[in-house]
Amino acid sequence: MSEDLKKIHSYLPKLVDQLQEGRVDRREFLRTSTLLGLSATAAYGFAGITQKGLVAPARAQSNATVRISMRVGTLENPATYSWVYDSNVARQVCDYLTRTDSENITHPILLENWEASDDLKTWTLNLKQGVKWSNGDEFVADHAIWNLKRWADPAVGSSVLGLIKGYLMNDEGTELWDPKAIEQVDDYTIRLNCRSAQLAVPEHLFHYPALILHPSENGVFGVGSIGTGAYSMTEYEVGRKVVLKRREGYWGKPAAIETIEFIDNGDDAATEVAALSSGQVHGLYEGSTQQYAALQKMEHVQIHQVGTAQTGVARMQPQHKPWGDARVRKAMRLALDTEKLLQVAHLGLGLPGEHHHVCEVHPEYADVGFMKQDIEGAKALLAEAGHPDGFDTEIFCKGDPEWEPIAVQAMAQMWQQIGVRVKISVLPSTQYWEIWNKPTAPFAFTTWTHRPLGVMALGLAYRTGVPWNESFYSNPEFDALLTKAEGILDVDERRKVMVELENVMLEDGPACIPLWRAWFTAMDKRLKGYEAHPTSYFFCENWSFEEA
């Protein structure tokens, strides 16, 4: 049995032993084994738990219409989507190569399966055969390669580039590090030759802008676009409404619901609640703290919730005056009681924040001890750093979603107790996104979405020189530890490195993290087959709607 495991990947047998010796928990085992190419069913078999997620219960086809309240943004250019809710529309029309479910397990979708080389540098992607586009063409390797190349092209401006830059691009990130980095083996097989080891390639292929589009449409998505998904888009009006209709000839199990409508109720919380309570919509894309109490009261509505690593980071830019001193940064963290912050800002939904930006939900989370509020300690540190009676500063933040300014106000109250008087400047979101990663915002509060892996988040936000390093934090020791952790397959080894990483963040890090948000939304009880996903993805083909 171990031979065929070794055939898939040499490390698999060792992983199975670590599972049986209890040195790795079930979730970590499932995730790593499937990433290495083990099929989900086999992985669950080893782990000894029944498989959830993909297997959709049998349901009858109905001609129901389901309306969901969700912002309808501009959808023309999927590769450059900035918001998840944009991708939720295109995701029903087109597919991704892979899919990471709510349990953090990545499954092949348009792929049959994939194989990773022992040194995790060569990935072979085998396409599923017999998949038809909505215009009848058969889905072949060329289509996938066209998309891959497009993501790699800086002129297109896709954020997928940020993820694959480390292992597929040259140093400046202007082009592939080697022409054969994306190599077509045959009509149904593609091989990725990476510059450095990367375990999370399948997860990167499911990053929300990484939709597989039909080359003939040159990357433009609109009404009637060709797709491999279960639905086709029949109506689209920015800021108003999108209508998706079930499509004939879908390669997978046909969707149960005939029409899906996404209705834009603006970002006004009360409007969505009223729409849900008056039956104008059957569900929300994303619940906000303002709506939680109201949603609980509605009998005909079911609240779906999932713990996520979504958070907001109050980050300090070391190159600016008070933040240069690590003691000041640490004092700012010590001042915070993240339990209370979770209560005030997010109704207690989720987990109290940990300032090293690695959440319990992350498989490689290492418990280095929870940093409690220590007002006197913080004051002592500030005095040590030359601020005996505190100082005045200013923090920028966005006005919505609702929990952000509340979190900032609550933190400001706590910082006040250690003498740090914080003026809060709430900016309209467009203005905030102009300055979030610029030196003009020395102290700001930015939201970070959920990443399946802790190292992914650390890599994107704190590695020196990375585009999204909004705090301009630069710690060579931290960078080295991070690259090492990304390459280690062995869970134990990696946890040791994580401990060091987390301690660096606590001692020297530029961030205060008030809470981890439990993501929740509300759906009509008659809507079945919906799974709350940490990055709020919708898979409408799994949904069904029983008329009461």
Place this chain on the structure above:
Amino acid sequence: MAVETSPGPTRRSLLAPVTGRLRQIALLRESPVGMVGAALVLFWALVALFAPFLAPYDPNANDYLALADPTPSAEHWLGTDNQGRDMLSRVIWGSRTVLTVAPIAVICAYVIGCLFGLLAGYYRGWMDTVMMRIADIILSFPVIILYIIIIATYGPSAANIVIAVTFTAAPQIIRIVRGLTLEIRERDYVAAAKMRGESTWYIMLVEILPNARGPLIVDACLRMGYTIIAIGVLGFLGLGLPPPDPDWGGMVKDTYGFMSIWPHMALIPCAAISSLVVGFNLLADGLREISLRD
């Protein structure tokens, strides 16, 4: 031609000046509408003045225990908002914000309005046309665009709100003052002043402006009402004062989402702002009634 005017108490023109502070207030007693208005305005003025002593809690302090049930309770007479902050304290402190920003804005608008209104009305000719054109152009701007351009681009702060409100109110005042000046400059005492060699500034400020006091005071009360609404609207649209300082409009915006379950959070600031504005409007109506009567 000595003329017997129509029967009954004479009704002098709107321009009859209300002279003498005490006399004015004494007269106010006679109009019930004016009294109610004055009472409301006085109530909120006192609340604003003694805010530090009246407010039971620090308006920005979060009471974590109350988070579970923010409805009015023994500790929090008017309940708390969604962040557990005491509503009563926030409304009290909110009155201080409104009753400092609004008067300043109105005063600024009046200084500009009177200055340009007098110039336009007195000199007439090209200066009048140019100024009226500018006033018309500003008035034809949709108000919301003026607010956004000033506040969204230069950042929300009390100063910017004052500038925004002044910018929108000044043209209307210019128009009123110009109308009054056009009427007063024809009076004989203005000609007499010219003939004894008074400077134009003296004539405008000492001979003309004091006689426009009657209608201007009435308009000032109305203007206060409109300004308070404007500040509320700015708060409601997210262009108001930055958190955490409580300002009524912002309080409604933050808590409007909880209407369906905790309506008290939005209703209280709405009641506060409405009562203050009603107060100013009733006061204005009372004053107008009096200035017509004496």
Place this chain on the structure above:
Amino acid sequence: MTQQTPVLELQNASISYFTRAGEINVVPDLSFKLEQGEALGLVGESGCGKSTVAFAVMSYLGGAGRLTSGRILFEGRDMSSMSAAELRQIRGGKMAMVYQDPMSSLNPVMRIGQQLIEVPIIHQGASKKEARIRALHMLKEVNLPDPESVFERYPHQLSGGQQQRVVIAMALMAEPSLLVMDEPTTGLDVTVEAAVLDLVRRLRQVHNSAIVFISHNLGTVVRICDRIGVMYAGELVEEGPISEVFRRPSHPYTRGLLNCIPALGSDKHSTPLVPIPGQVPPALHRPKGCIFSSRCAYVVQGRCTDHRIPMEHVRDSGRHRVQCVRYDELDPYRRPTTATSAAAVAAEEREADSVLEIEHLRKIYHQAASIFGGEGGYDVKALNDISLSAKRGTTLAIVGESGCGKSTLAKVLTGLEEATSGTVRLEETDIGKLSVEKRGTEIKRKLQMVFQNPDSTLNPSHSVGYAISRSLRRLKRIGGRQARQEARQLMETVKLPADFVMRKPRQLSGGQKQRVAIARALAGDPDLVVADEPVSALDVSVQAAIINLLMEIQSGRDATLLFISHDLSVVRYLADRVAVMYLGKVVEFGSVEDVFNPPYHPYTEALLSAVPIPDPDLQQKRIILEGSIPSVTDIPKGCPFATRCPRKIGEICDTTPPPEHRTASGHRILCHIPLDELKHFEPVISTAAE
């Protein structure tokens, strides 16, 4: 007089207003009767309640007024018992009213015709067509030119006189048996007033309706009415036939009133005006006894002040009643006169040099075509070649009807307007082109002005003393204590108590305000004071006091007074030299003796004949000028007065501008009629007796 029921009868009517300050009993107890076809004139100064009576008769006292006791009977029926429907039935039908300000009495947005036909339709059930015919007939009867076009026009397209004729026509449409006229001609020019009064007198014969004619001007009443009632502070103090009341005025107030009115024949040297001292008692607390006791020269404590004075019949006269206990103890009434003769005074006036020399002064305004702007437009010749001069220490009067340019002349003199051409020399310097801003303090000090309307002459926001001290500071460069001291002195010269300095204009009466205005003008002790109709807005008694004050100041300070007025009796009384203006031209100029006696310019003659004189015995020529003053846009090429001149001699008047005759005594007349022919006109006014 057959014993029918009187058209109108007031039996001890008491009218009061209920205001916030409590009940004001404006008319405590009034009774009088009016027979069919008879005309009763009610005269009195402002605030005496005459208009209140008028509106009480029409039972239209507004919200606050009410008839508290007594009865008003119309054709025998008590008005207060009438239902609203009945009242509506007689108003406009059997009883109609003519108002003072015709312009505002007509609905500005309705055509004249529409407003006229309403009366017959409501009161006589006439059809629209019938009503139209009757309206056109009535318009012709009030001799409006071209009734068809007037029918279609809007009120603002008619002149003041025409509008009043329309109002009269409206009142007469339903053949009323009672016509109440409240100061119908007060707002009109003298010649227009004469024409309207003449019309009313003619219509009286035709329609035989009883008339209650209310006015503050005794002259107009003499022309129209059979009987006259003199009212003072709500009481009818004297009432009776015109001839008896004027020959034997019995009540001290009536006598005082007559002494205040400058009769056309008298002047400042022969018959000085005697103003009535004191003020009307406030309505809230009226004196117990005779209402006039506080101001009466013949008052006797006890008899006059203890209890209400009843109305008594004057001895051996059936219909002449008076409200005074001592009326027959007073000596018969004679106008007070002085010894100096007019000629003596005229002589000494000649040597003085002239302070003001005006030669060929022109003032032309450019008027845009219409409110829509655009080119075109026309020139308004407000002053068309004026030449005048005023001697130091004398009074030059400028007289003329509205639109003749007298106010424009005042504006040019004071620098509020600039002359288009010609010179205006004030003691050597030509101030024609000098607007007030450009004038030095010296010139400003020399020439000051007194305005017409007392209500707008003082700044209501400042105290009276402030206005005077401000003048002193600007004109005489003195301030502080010295200014306050001099201000008090000025208050004394205008006979106002010194402590008035702190008062606000609102607390002063019309006369008092005008005195302050005079004090303000005198602050820089000017050489020339321009007075633009200073007394026309005042009551007769107050007017007399102000005139005397002006005369005193003029002689005391040897200042020159330029007195602008439309009232010829006042001009006759106080002027030394007179200039008569018509349509921007001086048609006649000369000493007051020359101008008020033949030879006259035809316009002067017409003016003199139009002046209503409060003396039934005087014979007065009747000259009624047809047509209205030509519009300023197309001034006739020839003589400006050609279009209305009764003595027009032919084509020449229309085509060529008239030459200027000049007599020995400097009397100038602008007329084509040769001078000696002008000399042979008989005087307009001749006394019947003597």
Place this chain on the structure above:
Amino acid sequence: MTAFFAKRAGYLLLTMVVVSFAIFTIMEFTPGQVARKVLGPFATQLQVDMLTEEMGLNRPVVVRYLEWAGNVLQGDLGRSTLYKQPVANVLWDRLGNTAILAAIAFAIIVPASIILGVAAGMREASLLDRTISIGGIVTTSIPEFASGVFLVSIFVIWLGWLPGTSTLNTGGGWPLASQLVLPVAVMVLYDLGYVVRMVRASMVEVMTRPYIRTAILKGLSFRDVILKHALRNAMIAPFTVILLQINYLVTGVVVVEAVFAYPGFGRLILEAGLSQDVAVIEAATLVAVFITVMAQIIGDFGYMLLNPRIRFS
């Protein structure tokens, strides 16, 4: 007559040019780059610079203004950075929605204000006058969002008769009409009081005029006096005021639209303003200014027609 319109048309043009240029220059000083708004917050600075170059955004403001003005004259209102589509699509649709609201509200306000204003003004200081005046004052002093909150708490939350939002799609079972009720109610409540007081003031002033006394003393019934004489005079002054309400009803109701998430013109301006979408702000302002000035012109013209004193000066 033509001079009347020519002059005002000139003023309209002048106002629109000045306003549009003012906005263009002010928007220059606002922080942030247009390209950044097009690409979204996560695009790299490199991409932003490339797009700035491509759109020629670094040319002087006057050049770009003239280019923009040229396009507008040919009907091309430019592309919206917020909605990522031609401005025209968004603008006219939203203006249409607001026009519906404005029309209904106007259709209620005009007759109601005339009836109430005349009824109040007829007998000054009568009980009817007192109630209408005070009612007018109170309703017009309650800010729109406050009356919105009050009405929603009564009709949506407590009674449940009406929908809480008016997104103009009937998906949720609420007919279109029911979605319009509350927004119109708030607009009418806020604006009616103001117009009623204008009409009342004009009526009170007319009732004191002497020609009313003439009409009464002519024997006309009180009803005829009001209808035939008072009404026409009383309507002259408020006519311009009523027309100016169009300006409020179209551009001033952003708060009402925000409260009910109504996809209207006001909210379009608000959202465009907040995200500094220059093209939309420019187009929206031009339309708003056009509407305002046209309302003024019609107001002046109507005032002139109603008032013979000016018509036949």
